[in-house]
Amino acid sequence: MDAMILAAGLGTRLRPLTHTTPKALVEVDGVPMLERVARRLLRAGADRLLVNVSYLADQVQAYVDAADWRTPSGERVEVRVSDEPDGPLETGGGIKKAAGFFRRGAPFLVHNADILTTVDLAALWRRQRDATDGRLATLAVAPARTDRALLFDDGGLAGYTLDGGEPKPMREAQGEGRLVDFCGVQACAPDLLDRVEARDEAKFSVMDVYLGLARDGRRVAAFDGTDAQPNAFLDVGTTERLERAHKVVAGGEFA
Numbered sequence: 001m002d003a004m005i006l007a008a009g010l011g012t013r014l015r016p017l018t019h020t021t022p023k024a025l026v027e028v029d030g031v032p033m034l035e036r037v038a039r040r041l042l043r044a045g046a047d048r049l050l051v052n053v054s055y056l057a058d059q060v061q062a063y064v065d066a067a068d069w070r071t072p073s074g075e076r077v078e079v080r081v082s083d084e085p086d087g088p089l090e091t092g093g094g095i096k097k098a099a100g101f102f103r104r105g106a107p108f109l110v111h112n113a114d115i116l117t118t119v120d121l122a123a124l125w126r127r128q129r130d131a132t133d134g135r136l137a138t139l140a141v142a143p144a145r146t147d148r149a150l151l152f153d154d155g156g157l158a159g160y161t162l163d164g165g166e167p168k169p170m171r172e173a174q175g176e177g178r179l180v181d182f183c184g185v186q187a188c189a190p191d192l193l194d195r196v197e198a199r200d201e202a203k204f205s206v207m208d209v210y211l212g213l214a215r216d217g218r219r220v221a222a223f224d225g226t227d228a229q230p231n232a233f234l235d236v237g238t239t240e241r242l243e244r245a246h247k248v249v250a251g252g253e254f255a
Helices: 033-044 057-066 090-097 121-130 192-197 206-215 239-250
Strands: 002-006 048-053 078-083 108-112 115-117 137-143 149-153 156-161 178-188 220-223 233-235
Touching (some): 002 033, 002 090, 033 048, 033 108, 033 115, 048 057, 090 108, 090 192, 108 121, 115 178, 115 239, 121 137, 121 178, 121 220, 156 206, 178 233, 192 206, 206 220, 233 239
Parallel strands (some): 002 048, 002 108, 137 220
Antiparallel strands (some): 115 233, 149 156
């Protein structure tokens, strides 16, 4: 399994901490967020990891170079770094720049570095691998609690909402819709790379790609978790959320 960790963000909402520490290396309960994500991906079956970097890239590069990341059976994994020296290319641009890393024979996972989740990553990957509906991606989602949510219906991704406003559909409705939050984790079909690489711009959000696919009638599916483990997540993007993250992880959540 190939997996990418999105670790190029500036971490502006975590300043002053991120004046000297890249966001991905900010610690939650004593462990850098990058390390937490990498360990979860390895437990899920990843045997190749790619980390994109930009702000304070040398620190992340040094951390990755020193990391002893291994599969559950003890084998060292292949790890590469994709540098974005002129500034973060956002999620879609980062995937586009790194597209040559991914093997085209199976889905790959993409995971934000600053997200703590309970998502069953192996189950998410299998859901994309085993799908027969032509989906180009499966997004881990949870019940909407933020002002920026995604609209899904029987046909998959159907639209979005911003700042708590009315949903903005990208196509005609197919059954009853529901609003969900994106958990920052996705399993992508290899064919998605063709769509990403076809974009003219270097910097863009992968969510724009997904919404464009919805508009064009292509399926992007939701993964709510398993019966045993419904999805939950915590975006550690602000100092307030970082304080909460310390507490909930110390208490046994998002281990």
